[in-house]
Every structure is written in C-alpha cells, then in structure tokens.
Amino acid sequence: MQTPIPEPAQTRQHSALEDAQGLAFGGTMAALAIVMLTHMGFITGQMAGLAVLVSYVSGWQFGPVFFVLNLPFYWFGYKRMGAAFVLKTFVAVALLSGLSMVLPQYLQFDRINPFVGAVLYGFISGSALLALFRHGASLGGVGIMALYLQDKTGFKAGWTQMAFDACVFGLAFALLPWQPVAWSALGALVLNAVIAVNHRRDRYVA
Amino acid sequence: MHTDLPPVKHYTRFEDAQGLLIASVQSALGLHLLRAAGLITGGTAGMSLIISYVTGWSFGLVFFLINIPFYGFAYYARGAVFCIKSLISVTLVSILAEVLKPLLHVDHIHPAAAAVLFGISTGVGLLGLFRHSGSLGGVSIIALILQDKFGFKAGWTQTIHDLILFGIALWLMPVDKVIWSLLGAVILNLVIAFNHRRDWYIVT
Numbered sequence: 001m002q003t004p005i006p007e008p009a010q011t012r013q014h015s016a017l018e019d020a021q022g023l024a025f026g027g028t029m030a031a032l033a034i035v036m037l038t039h040m041g042f043i044t045g046q047m048a049g050l051a052v053l054v055s056y057v058s059g060w061q062f063g064p065v066f067f068v069l070n071l072p073f074y075w076f077g078y079k080r081m082g083a084a085f086v087l088k089t090f091v092a093v094a095l096l097s098g099l100s101m102v103l104p105q106y107l108q109f110d111r112i113n114p115f116v117g118a119v120l121y122g123f124i125s126g127s128a129l130l131a132l133f134r135h136g137a138s139l140g141g142v143g144i145m146a147l148y149l150q151d152k153t154g155f156k157a158g159w160t161q162m163a164f165d166a167c168v169f170g171l172a173f174a175l176l177p178w179q180p181v182a183w184s185a186l187g188a189l190v191l192n193a194v195i196a197v198n199h200r201r202d203r204y205v206a
Numbered sequence: 207m208h209t210d211l212p213p214v215k216h217y218t219r220f221e222d223a224q225g226l227l228i229a230s231v232q233s234a235l236g237l238h239l240l241r242a243a244g245l246i247t248g249g250t251a252g253m254s255l256i257i258s259y260v261t262g263w264s265f266g267l268v269f270f271l272i273n274i275p276f277y278g279f280a281y282y283a284r285g286a287v288f289c290i291k292s293l294i295s296v297t298l299v300s301i302l303a304e305v306l307k308p309l310l311h312v313d314h315i316h317p318a319a320a321a322v323l324f325g326i327s328t329g330v331g332l333l334g335l336f337r338h339s340g341s342l343g344g345v346s347i348i349a350l351i352l353q354d355k356f357g358f359k360a361g362w363t364q365t366i367h368d369l370i371l372f373g374i375a376l377w378l379m380p381v382d383k384v385i386w387s388l389l390g391a392v393i394l395n396l397v398i399a400f401n402h403r404r405d406w407y408i409v410t
Contacts, residue, residue, distance in 0.1 A: 021400050025326050032323055106319035107239075110311030120235060120310070123228050127330055197224055 014135060022135035023088060027095025029128035030139065032107075033121050034100045038062055039109045040117045042184040043172045044125070044191070045165035047141040048096075053172055066140075067097040073141035076148040088137035089144075096139065114183045122190025129191075130198055222291070222338045229334025230295050233342060234302035235310075236328030236394075241265060241303070242312040243320030245387040246375055247328070247394065248368025250276070250344030252387075256375060270300040273343035280347045284354075291340035292347065299342060317386035325393025332394070333401050336360075353402075361399030368395070 014022070034052070037044060043052045051066035058065075070093050077086040132138060146160035165188070172181045217225070237251060246255045254269035261268075273296045281289040332342060341347050349363035368391045375384050 018400060021396070025330065025397065028322065028326055029330070032327075103319065106316035107323070108313040108315075110313040112311065113309035116306070116309040120231070123231050124235070124327070127228070127232065127334075131330075194224075194228065197221060 019088065019135045022131050023092050023095065023137055026128045026132035026135070026137065027092050028099060029124050029131070030092075030096045031099035031103050033125035033128060034062060034096065035103050035107065036109065036112065036117055036124075037121050037184075037187070038100075040112050040114060040183070041176070041180045042114075042118065042121070042187060043168065043176070043181065044121070044184060045168060045188045046139070046143070046161065048139060049165065049168040049172075049188075053168060053175070057175060061101055063097040063101040066100070067093060070140035073144045077144040080144065080148045080151060085136055085138075088132075088135065089140060092132050092137045093140050114180075115186075118183045118187035119190055121187040122194060126191045126194025126198075129195060133195075133199055217338060225334055225338035226291060226295055226340050227298070229331045229338065229340070230298035231302060231331075232334065233295075233328045233331030234299045234306060236324040236326075236331060237265070237299070237303050238306040238310065239312065239315060239320050239327070240324040240387075240390060243315045243317045243383075243386070245317060245320055245324070245383055245390060246371075246379070247324065247387060248364055248371055248391045249342065249346060251328075251342065252368065252371050252375075252391075253344075256371075256378065260378060264304055266300040266304040269303070270296060276344045276347055280341070280343075283347070283351045288339055288341070291335075291338065292343055295335050295340045296343045317383065318389070321386045321390035322393060324390045326397055329394040329397030330401075332398055336398075336402055359399055360402060361395045364398070365391075365395050 030048075034048065038052060038055070041056070043049050043056075047069055048066060051062055051069050054060070054065050054069070055062040074086050074090060077089060129139060138144065142161055142164050143157070146157035146164075149155050149160055150157040169181065169185065169188075172184070237247075237255075240247060241255065244259065246252045246259075250272050251269060254265055254272050257263065257268050257272075258265040273292075277289050277293055280292050332346065335341055336346075336350065341350055345364055345367050346360070349360040349367075352358045352363050353360040372384060372388060372391070375387065
C-alpha cells in the first residue's frame with residue numbers, strides 16, 4: 001500500500017508559540033506516561049522502549065539513557081527531514097528526558113492496576129505523540145532511521161520499526177518476567193492504535 | 207474571525223466512539239490527579255469537586271447529577287447528537303473518576319504537578335470531546351454555543367465562569383490550594399484557547 005496520502009494545500013503555518021505549546025504538551029504528557037510505565041516496570045517500543053530496558057538492566061535513569069541513545073540520529077533526521085524537524089525533535093526529546101527525571105519528585109504513584117496502567121499509558125503517550133507529529137516533531141531515533149533507510153534502500157519504514165520493536169520485546173522477554181512484558185505489549189498496541197486512527201495529515205489545513 | 211470550512215467528510219461512528227472514549231479517559235485522569243491534591247477547577251467539574259470536598263459525597267455522583275439540567279439546553283441548542291454525546295462523556299468521566307480511585311493509587315502529588323498535569327490532560331481531553339462533537343456538560347456546552355453563534359472563544363467564557371467559582375472557593379478552602387487550582391484552570395483554558403480551531407480541520 002504505497003498510495004500517497006493526499007495532503008491539502010498548506011494554507012496556514014503554526015506560529016512559533018503554537019508549536020512551542022504543542023511541544024510542551026507532548027513532552028510533558030510523554031513524561032507522565034514514562035513515569036507511570038517505569039513505576040509499573042513495563043516497557044514499550046521504539047527508542048523509548050530500548051531506553052527503558054537499558055535503564056532497568058543497568059540501574060541508570062531513563063532520562064539520560066534516552067537522551068544519549070537519540071544523539072546519533074539527529075544527523076539522519078537533518079538529512080531526511082530538515083533543520084526545523086531536527087530542532088523540534090531535539091527539544092521534545094530533551095523535555096521528555098528532563099521531565100522524566102524531575103516529575104517523580106512531584107508525583108509518586110502507589111499501586112497501579114496493570115490493565116489500567118497499560119491502557120492509560122497507550123492513551124496518554126499516544127496523544128503526546130500525536131501532538132508532536134502535528135507540530136512537526138517526533139520522539140527520536142527509530143522513526144528517523146526507518147524513514148532514512150526507506151529513502152536509501154526502499155526497505156519500508158514500517159518494517160524497520162516493527163523489526164526494532166520485535167528485538168526490544170524479544171530482549172525484554174529474555175531479561176524480565178513475562179507478565180510485565182505481556183502487559184507492555186497491550187500498552188504498545190493501544191498506543192499504535194491511537195496513532196493509526198487519529199494521525200490524519202489529510203484532515204488538517206495547518 | 208475565521209470562518210468554518212465546508213465540512214467535506216464526517217467521522218465514522220467508530221472514530222467518534224474511540225475519540226469520546228480516549229478523551230473521557232484523559233479528562234478523568236486529569237480530574238483524578240487534581241482530586242488527589244485536593245484542588246479544584248472551573249466548570250461543573252469544579253463545582254462538583256467543591257461540593258464533594260465539603261460534603262464528602264463522591265465526585266463522580268455529584269458531577270453526574272449536576273449536569274442533568276444542562277442536557278435539555280444542549281438538546282435545544284445543538285441537537286440530539288451533541289446531547290447524547292455529552293451525556294455519554296459525562297457519564298464516562300463520572301464512572302472513570304471513581305474507578306481510577308482504587309486502580310490508580312497516587313501516593314503523593316505536589317499541587318504544582320497536579321495543576322499542570324490536570325491542565326494538559328483534561329485540556330486535551332476536552333479538545334478531543336469538542337473535536338468529536340461532545341462536551342463535558344454544563345459550562346462547556348454554553349461556552350461552545352457562544353463560540354459557534356458569536357465567535358466568542360470557548361476558552362474565554364470558561365475563564366469568566368471560573369473566576370466566579372474561584373471567588374467562592376476562596377471562602378471555603380485554604381488560599382494556597384485555590385492558587386494552585388487557578389494555575390491548573392489557566393493551563394486548561396490555554397490548551398483549549400490555543401488548540402480548539404474549527405477552521406483548521408476539514409472533518410466534522
């Protein structure tokens with residue numbers, strides 16, 4: 001299915017302030033999602049998932065790991081999507097990294113029902129990513145690399161991302177008890193469903 | 207003032223259903239965190255929180271009951287679909303707010319975190335409800351009607367109402383809690399004022 005999505009003429013641009021509040025929203029909501037996720041000991045897909053896994057295994061905090069893991073990919077992002085995209089993505093990644101370290105001082109969860117936690121994670125990180133996409137940003141590495149590979153080799157971006165997630169979840173099954181990994185799969189499924197249904201570039205004019 | 211684009215497509219029933227569900231969950235999550243810090247907000251939700259703090263009744267029940275009179279107005283002004291979607295959203299939020307209490311235990315929350323997270327979570331929840339032609343009842347119905355009929359931004363109507371409600375809260379609650387609550391309400395209204403743009407979407 002390579003049908004290009006019809007894009008309406010770009011009649012308006014978001015102003016810098018509008019983009020800023022969009023990134024602030026996306027970064028903060030993503031941080032809340034990650035704080036819940038790591039409190040439950042769950043993982044997720046993409047670069048955030050790898051960072052969570054690394055932080056569980058090493059004992060390092062998620063924030064710095066996620067920030068560092070994303071660093072190599074900004075160059076590819078610049079080549080593929082341009083300076084504005086890279087700058088916004090850098091800001092979003094930095095916000096998520098920073099807030100994920102600060103937020104636990106202000107908000108501590110006690111017991112979270114795993115089903116409720118997984119679904120809530122999917123909803124709030126899904127809408128955080130939607131907002132970031134809407135304002136021309138992303139949360140880093142894997143998606144950028146996937147698009148870059150698609151341009152260079154024709155290997156579909158979706159497959160790269162799926163292969164990456166399969167590796168992260170495979171590693172998680174090897175390293176963690178199976179129950180939290182199974183709940184994590186539900187969270188990742190909800191997250192992807194939220195984006196699949198609601199990320200519709202053909203429906204916006206700004 | 208921006209004029210609405212002619213609607214060329216409509217959401218499918220499934221898209222509306224998932225929109226109302228996700229938006230209601232996000233609204234309820236925000237209110238859950240707000241309540242965990244003992245803060246209030248504007249709108250009928252704020253009224254319900256104040257009443258539930260003062261009387262000890264559950265927020266969900268009070269919120270559900272307070273909204274009942276507004277459905278008639280919703281039906282009269284914007285038709286059956288809007289009325290039913292609002293009823294569904296308010297009912298969902300009422301139930302979810304009580305369901306989250308035992309299933310998502312908040313150990314400790316700083317009022318600053320509660321205010322910010324409430325503002326953005328419930329703010330985006332309301333945006334989702336508005337996008338799918340729903341609402342959280344009461345004041346937001348009136349705010350939406352004013353926006354549609356006169357172009358007066360929904361965020362401003364709610365801000366004016368909130369100021370009155372906060373005046374009352376100052377009598378009943380500690381000042382610091384009211385001030386933190388004010389921050390949350392401001393963030394929520396900013397989220398809506400910035401992002402509720404009917405002229406930017408081509409689907410209704």
